């Protein structure tokens with residue numbers, strides 16, 4: 439082989455080797471597109487590096503036109519030699535960024551048109567980088583030089599478009615215009631009001647009954663500061679625009695509305711809203727939302743137009759407020775004094791797992807779920823002295839076992855008990871007969887069997903038993919007192 443021929447084939451080999459990762463990510467994107475489901479921790483962990491890594495190919499690619507332009511000046515002629523190298527790096531960087539982006543989208547539960555567009559723009563950009571790199575080798579010939587310039591310009595456009603779509607994904611669809619000064623808005627012909635919250639008409643059903651629910655329970659995550667799932671619930675217009683998966687309200691069709699579906703799911707469900715161990719909406723709040731959607735989900739329909747409003751029409755005050763209002767401060771101080779030292783000690787030993795239900799109450803909420811398997815039977819044993827004051831306990835995903843039964847059974851005032859994804863079995867459930875205040879019990883994802891149903895049926899105040907992904911078959915016949923309370 440001549441020296442020249444040898445050099446050609448080495449170059450070819452390198453270019454094919456570089457194209458290979460690009461084709462792999464292309465195949466992933468085509469055959470395993472993000473499906474809106476959350477994936478494994480590993481995928482999520484790696485995917486989170488996408489926003490960091492993505493800046494490298496962007497900077498490298500944008501450097502190329504700068505190098506090419508500068509090298510036209512004879513003083514910077516030598517810069518011509520660097521462009522192919524930079525393009526090669528940009529191609530590899532873009533392939534890596536797309537791979538991480540795919541991991542993020544696939545594992546982080548993203549889907550919808552915005553993600554799809556961003557993803558395709560990204561993968562196209564990786565291909566454009568490679569094509570530019572190939573064309574650059576012949577750019578000395580006039581025609582090829584022109585084509586190279588054109589493709590480079592397309593690439594720059596793609597960088598801007600992809601970045602803009604990515605910004606919309608992470609910061610909300612109107613992230614560039616949200617804080618735009620009025621003068622500029624007018625110059626660009628944008629509507630004068632920003633798409634931030636405009637107060638709803640207080641005499642409309644929406645303004646009086648529905649929006650207050652969102653304000654109280656949802657806007658921390660779906661409001662001006664955070665747009666989870668690209669959804670905002672702080673104004674009618676934004677609510678009706680929908681989220682990353684499209685519309686969340688279908689007027690007239692509550693069952694088909696994603697928002698309604700999510701607030702009526704069992705709290706154990708991944709899609710349940712409000713997310714993250716938040717209390718479900720009350721039955722009245724759910725009913726108000728349902729009525730509003732089935733009556734057309736209008737912003738202006740007057741309050742009086744919907745008659746079948748539940749008895750407790752105004753959203754009921756949060757339980758914490760009730761205790762506060764009714765509490766006699768002295769009585770609270772007294773009952774707290776008895777356990778204050780123990781509580782303080784436990785709080786020191788396990789920060790953030792134990793707290794008073796509210797300022798006006800000596801009742802305790804226990805939530806060690808964030809500690810995961812670091813919290814087990816021996817840790818729970820340390821809480822035995824305050825067991826009688828705990829009204830809500832969430833042991834989800836901790837390492838507790840049936841050996842903790844005596845401590846849990848001593849939590850006589852428990853109203854809510856979450857045991858999901860623990861090793862708790864029938865032994866524990868059959869020992870909880872004394873919890874006569876218990877209203878909600880979750881054994882989702884535990885080895886519990888139908889043999890426990892009889893024992894649970896004896897709990898006088900129980901309203902919900904969440905038992906999905908257990909050994910209880912879904913069509914099981916339940917004891918009469920559990921009818922309608924078992925959620926699979």
Ligand code: HEC
Nearest residue numbers: 655656659666667669681682683684686697711712713714
């Ligand atoms: C603690 C934060 C948090 C709170 C509070 C919260 N959400 Fe969400 N919401 C999320 C996250 C994160 C997602 C995206 C993940 C998912 O789809 O499950 C989401 C997604 C959604 C979606 C899907 C949007 C789409 O297009 O995919 C709807 C609808 C929704 N939330 C409604 C609500 C409602 C109604 C409330 C109040 C009752 C609420 N959320 C409260 C965090 C929250």
